[in-house]
Amino acid sequence: MALQAAALVPSAFSVPKEGKTSASFKDSSLFGVSFSEHAKADFSSSALRCKREFSQRNGVVRAQTMATASPAVDVSSPQGKKTLRKGSVIITGASSGLGLATAKALAETGKWHIIMACRDFLKAERAAKSAGMAKENYTIMHLDLASLDSVRQFVDTFRRSGRPLDVLVCNAAVYLPTAKEPTFTAEGFELSVGTNHLGHFLLSRLLLDDLKQSDYPSKRLIIVGSITGNTNTLAGNVPPKANLGDLRGFAGGLNGLNSSSMIDGGDFDGAKAYKDSKVCNMLTMQEFHRRFHEETGIAFASLYPGCIATTGLFREHIPLFRLLFPPFQKYITKGYVSEDEAGKRLAQVK
Ligand code: NDP
Ligand code: PMR
Numbered sequence: 001m002a003l004q005a006a007a008l009v010p011s012a013f014s015v016p017k018e019g020k021t022s023a024s025f026k027d028s029s030l031f032g033v034s035f036s037e038h039a040k041a042d043f044s045s046s047a048l049r050c051k052r053e054f055s056q057r058n059g060v061v062r063a064q065t066m067a068t069a070s071p072a073v074d075v076s077s078p079q080g081k082k083t084l085r086k087g088s089v090i091i092t093g094a095s096s097g098l099g100l101a102t103a104k105a106l107a108e109t110g111k112w113h114i115i116m117a118c119r120d121f122l123k124a125e126r127a128a129k130s131a132g133m134a135k136e137n138y139t140i141m142h143l144d145l146a147s148l149d150s151v152r153q154f155v156d157t158f159r160r161s162g163r164p165l166d167v168l169v170c171n172a173a174v175y176l177p178t179a180k181e182p183t184f185t186a187e188g189f190e191l192s193v194g195t196n197h198l199g200h201f202l203l204s205r206l207l208l209d210d211l212k213q214s215d216y217p218s219k220r221l222i223i224v225g226s227i228t229g230n231t232n233t234l235a236g237n238v239p240p241k242a243n244l245g246d247l248r249g250f251a252g253g254l255n256g257l258n259s260s261s262m263i264d265g266g267d268f269d270g271a272k273a274y275k276d277s278k279v280c281n282m283l284t285m286q287e288f289h290r291r292f293h294e295e296t297g298i299a300f301a302s303l304y305p306g307c308i309a310t311t312g313l314f315r316e317h318i319p320l321f322r323l324l325f326p327p328f329q330k331y332i333t334k335g336y337v338s339e340d341e342a343g344k345r346l347a348q349v350k
Contacts, residue, residue, distance in 0.1 A: 004242045011156055013220070014155050014330035019280020024285050025036040025269070030342070032184055032223065042142075048157055050318035059226075062290065063073075066105075066273065070148045070271070071085070071215055072084060072085055072164075072166075072215040072216045081137065083347055084111070084217070086111060086112060086113050087111060087112045087113070087166045087216055087350075088112070088113050088115070088163045088164050088165055088166050088167075088214075088216075089112050089113070089114055089115065089165060089166060089167040089168070089169060089350055090114075090115040090158065090165060090167070090168050090169065091103050091114060091115070091117065091169040091171055091208070092117045092118075092143060092145065092170050092171050092172040092200065092203070093117070093118065093145075093171045093172025093173065094114065094116035094117065094124065094127075094128075094168065094171070095116065095118040095119075095120055095123045095124040095127045096123075096127060096191070096311065096312045096315060097308065097312055097339060098171055098224065098305055098306065098311065098339065098342050098343060098346060099116075099169075099171040099172065100127050100130075100131055100339075100343070101223040101339040101340055101344075101346075102169065102171065102342075102346040102347050102350070103116055103128070103131070103133065103138065103343075104132070104133060104343060104345040105340075105343045105344050105346075106323050106347045106350060107131075107133040107134065107137040107138060109347075110137070110235060111189065112137070112349055112350075113136075113137060113138065113139070114133075114137060114138040114139075114266045115138070115139050115140075115141055115161075115163070116128065116138055116139070116140045116141070117141055117143035117154060117172075118140060118141075118142070118143060118144075118274075119142070119143060119144040119145070119146075119172075121140055121142055121290060125140060127212035128140070129188075135224075139161070141154060141157055141158060141161075141164075142157070143172075143203075145172055145183040145194075145195045145196075145199030145200060145203070146186060146191060146194055146195045147179075147185060147186035147187070147199075147201060148185075148186070148198070148199065150153075150186050151178045151188065151199055151203050151206070152202075152206070154203070155203070155206045155207060158210075159210070162320075164210075164213070164214050164215075164216070165207060165210040165211050165213075165214055166211070166216035166218075166219050166220075167211075167216075167219065167220045167221075167222070167350045168198040168203075168204065168207055168211060168221045168222070169222050169224075169346065169350060170203065170204060170221070170223040170224065170281070171224045171346070172196075172197065172199075172200075173192075173195065173196045173224070173274070173313065173315075174191060174192055174195050174274075174278070175192065175270075175271075175274045175280075175313050175316065176191065176192055176273070176274065176316050177270050177271040177274070177316060178270065178316055178317060178318060179268075179316070181268065182261035182268045182270075182273075182300060183255070184255065185198070185199070188253065188254075188255045188257075189253070189254045189255065189263035190254045190255075190256065190262070190268070190273055192270065192273040192274045192276075193229045193263060193273055193276060194254070194275050195255060195277075196274070196277035196278065196280075196281065197280040197284070199275040200223065200281065200284075201280075201284055204223075204284070204288065206220055207221075208221075208288075208292065208296070208298070211296065211298050212296045212297075213348075218299065219296075219297065219298045219299070220298065220299045220301070220349075220350060221285070221288065221298055221299075221300045221301075221304060222285075222300075222301050222302070222303055222346070222349060222350065223281045223282070223284065223285050223302045223303075224281070224302070224303055224305065224346070225278055225281055225282040225285075225303060226275070226276050226277065226278040226302075226304055227304050227307075227335075228242070228274075229242045229275045229276075229278035229279040229281075229282060229297065230242075231243075235266060235333075235335070236275075240269050240272035241270055241272070241275070242261050242272065242276050242278070242279045242280060243264055243272075243276070244264055244276060244280070245263065245264025245265060245266070246264070246265075247264070248260070248265035249262045249263045249264060249265040249266075250263045250265070252265075256268070261273070262276070263276045263280075264276070274344035281302060282302045284302045285301055286300075288300040301349065303345070303346060303349055305337065305342035305345050305346055306335060306336070306337030306341070306342055306345070307329045307333070307335040307336050307337065308336075308337055308338070308339055308342045309325045309326040309328075309329040309330070309336055310326050310338075310339065311339060332335035
């Protein structure tokens with residue numbers, strides 16, 4: 001049965017409703033497919049809990065935690081009023097585009113500490129500075145979503161920082177529409193699905209425990225989706241259309257060796273791989289919400305921010321596309337939004 005992206009999420013922010021997904025899900029795997037031993041090994045939350053308990057017994061974490069481990073609501077303010085501590089939010093891919101604009105918008109409120117999870121430390125530092133973000137409002141931590149080891153290391157580093165986690169924003173992505181041949185992540189998955197979906201899937205799964213422990217009034221996990229993955233929209237019907245098929249490529253490991261590099265088992269198409277990865281992002285939030293919302297109190301959602309036609313996402317596209325795409329979206333589809341506006345939208349739903 002073909003798994004189409006139709007009617008999965010509305011094109012604006014929404015908390016997904018339960019029970020709308022037609023794919024079948026199993027406990028230790030996503031979409032009923034065990035995608036790799038690498039990923040599976042770390043999905044055991046009990047192992048993680050052991051690790052954490054171990055590191056907490058070592059004074060290092062405690063020492064670093066002192067300043068930040070205060071409860072979300074502080075009742076001991078001088079005026080005896082209830083005050084809320086700063087929220088703590090991780091944003092992946094905060095070194096440019098939407099991620100940076102969101103980080104900036106949140107920093108400007110003075111109510112958030114932003115952990116910018118980026119693959120290029122220097123670029124992120126420069127970006128934060130040029131966005132005018134005050135130093136005390138952000139921390140940059142290395143994360144390369146194209147390596148599951150890096151995802152695990154990031155989670156360890158984050159935990160050692162002693163900061164609580166109140167909101168996770170999975171924003172980073174790559175789009176490779178002109179690639180003739182597939183490229184691969186460190187573990188050998190096709191790069192767009194590997195980065196946009198599998199990297200974020202592992203990150204979300206590992207950080208679920210941390211989010212769960214947050215005492216912040218609203219704890220959230222947001223993934224940035226895309227209208228182009230929704231086949232119930234005009235934009236989603238521009239070929240190549242997202243389609244996960246019967247997941248046979250996924251089942252084979254997306255490695256392009258003994259299996260296809262595409263989820264549905266077809267020939268490689270970079271634009272389709274991106275759209276498929278966004279469908280996976282949106283489905284993941286629906287399924288997380290169904291499985292974990294009641295037990296954890298975390299709100300899981302995906303958001304389509306509008307068409308931010310000027311970002312680095314289109315860096316691999318042909319020059320003519322990059323020239324015409326912004327005016328096309330501004331004046332013809334009217335789907336265009338600026339980076340600033342999209343950042344404010346995402347910051348509002350954090
Ligand atoms: P950008 O290219 O500006 O931002 C993408 C970010 O992802 C960059 O910071 C990039 O890092 C980071 N990134 C890429 N690969 C990795 C990796 N392996 N590990 C860690 N970080 C990585 O694009 P946008 O701001 O447009 O995209 C942000 C999100 O918005 C994406 O999820 C995209 O799918 C979504 N979106 C965008 C739309 C648009 O019109 N632009 C429309 C709908 C959704 P670096 O700076 O180092 O390259
Ligand atoms: Mg699309 C009718 C509205 C509409 C909207 C809101 C978008 C958003 N697009 C629309 C229509 C069309 N687009 C039409 C009619 C065409 C044919 C001319 C068209 C084409 C097109 C291309 C070639 N559009 C694109 C591409 C891309 O390479 C972009 C893409 O698919 O990236 C994955 C894209 C986009 N159009 C959008 C948005 C938001 C994108 C970027 C999607 C994303 O970043 O996730």
